Amino acid sequence: MSTSQTIAFIGAGNMASAIIGGMLENGYNADNIWVSAPDDDHLQKIRNRFGVSVTTDNRHCAQQADIIVLAVKPQVMRAVCQDIAPVVQNTRPLMVSIAAGLESATLDQWLGGGLPVVRVMPNTPSLVGKGAAGLYATDEVGSEQRDAVTAIFESIGVAVWVDNEDLLHSVTALSGSGPAYFFLILEALEEAAISNGLDAMTARQLAIQTMAGAAEMAARGPDEPAQLKRNVMSPGGTTEQAIKTFEEGGLRELVQKAGQAAFKRSGELAKELSKDE
Numbered sequence: 001m002s003t004s005q006t007i008a009f010i011g012a013g014n015m016a017s018a019i020i021g022g023m024l025e026n027g028y029n030a031d032n033i034w035v036s037a038p039d040d041d042h043l044q045k046i047r048n049r050f051g052v053s054v055t056t057d058n059r060h061c062a063q064q065a066d067i068i069v070l071a072v073k074p075q076v077m078r079a080v081c082q083d084i085a086p087v088v089q090n091t092r093p094l095m096v097s098i099a100a101g102l103e104s105a106t107l108d109q110w111l112g113g114g115l116p117v118v119r120v121m122p123n124t125p126s127l128v129g130k131g132a133a134g135l136y137a138t139d140e141v142g143s144e145q146r147d148a149v150t151a152i153f154e155s156i157g158v159a160v161w162v163d164n165e166d167l168l169h170s171v172t173a174l175s176g177s178g179p180a181y182f183f184l185i186l187e188a189l190e191e192a193a194i195s196n197g198l199d200a201m202t203a204r205q206l207a208i209q210t211m212a213g214a215a216e217m218a219a220r221g222p223d224e225p226a227q228l229k230r231n232v233m234s235p236g237g238t239t240e241q242a243i244k245t246f247e248e249g250g251l252r253e254l255v256q257k258a259g260q261a262a263f264k265r266s267g268e269l270a271k272e273l274s275k276d277e
């Protein structure tokens, strides 16, 4: 999917790079993409890597755009929004925020009010076209604008709309933060394999392929994860011992606790940011 609309990214960090890289691999044109951030050296790297237009001036970046993706940390969002508010109140683009926690009402207030706002919780595998994003639109967002955002995030993975903004906290705790959970498990699997005698390169190769293969099987179905797990567990075999160790060690409870901790933090961010005067 490609579009002739101009898309501006304010913020050029991990997540903006992942989205832009994924979009360019999937039919979007670098000529239609602008990026702004404070560090000119960093911007030049982005320009060399992606061929997009760059500027250190957020207002100039915003001025160009039909769609503005706000891709800065939640804690600097207020200053960024208030800086570009005079521009966007005039040009009235679609505002898309990817910030964790930050509620659409708070964002809209910082932007001067009345603008169409979409909140997206994406994740870093967007860079390789395997993103998972949850999206929420305010009432001001028109159906063509909704379609344009769907197209961007479907070009880089799966895009799922939620009709209650609070559900974005759950999305954040699952797929937003989730890649880090799997990288942690990957690290731990590698370490276990190395302690069982494999060299690091072989351990990584086999661990990554196992993770990707298991995910692909779960995605294709029709078997449920529980059945897929049982299919690997030969009675009296090796997997049974490992799964027993995980269950007795409280892995499920730990995953529950981790998900709840991320969910709670997302809600706290929302409260902290909405109080931000």
Ligand SMILES: NC(=O)C1=CN([C@@H]2O[C@H](COP(=O)(O)OP(=O)(O)OC[C@H]3O[C@@H](n4cnc5c(N)ncnc54)[C@H](OP(=O)(O)O)[C@@H]3O)[C@@H](O)[C@H]2O)C=CC1
Pocket (backbone or CB within 6 Å): 010, 011, 012, 013, 014, 015, 016, 036, 037, 038, 039, 040, 042, 058, 071, 072, 073, 074, 076, 079, 080, 098, 099, 100, 121, 122, 123, 124, 176, 177
């Ligand atoms: N990382 C992730 O996996 C995910 C992140 N998010 C959300 O994405 C947002 C960005 O996160 P992430 O990409 O990880 O963060 P990074 O720290 O990697 O990137 C932040 C970017 O914001 C830029 N920036 C800082 N201040 C300003 C400013 N005043 N004006 C313009 N740009 C500014 C930085 O500039 P410079 O390059 O010059 O330092 C940097 O490019 C956050 O709100 C986060 O909640 C959402 C889902 C997943």
Ligand SMILES: O=C(O)[C@@H]1CCC=N1
Pocket (backbone or CB within 6 Å): 100, 172, 176, 177
């Ligand atoms: O850790 C964070 O706050 C952001 C949001 C989801 C992933 N990274």
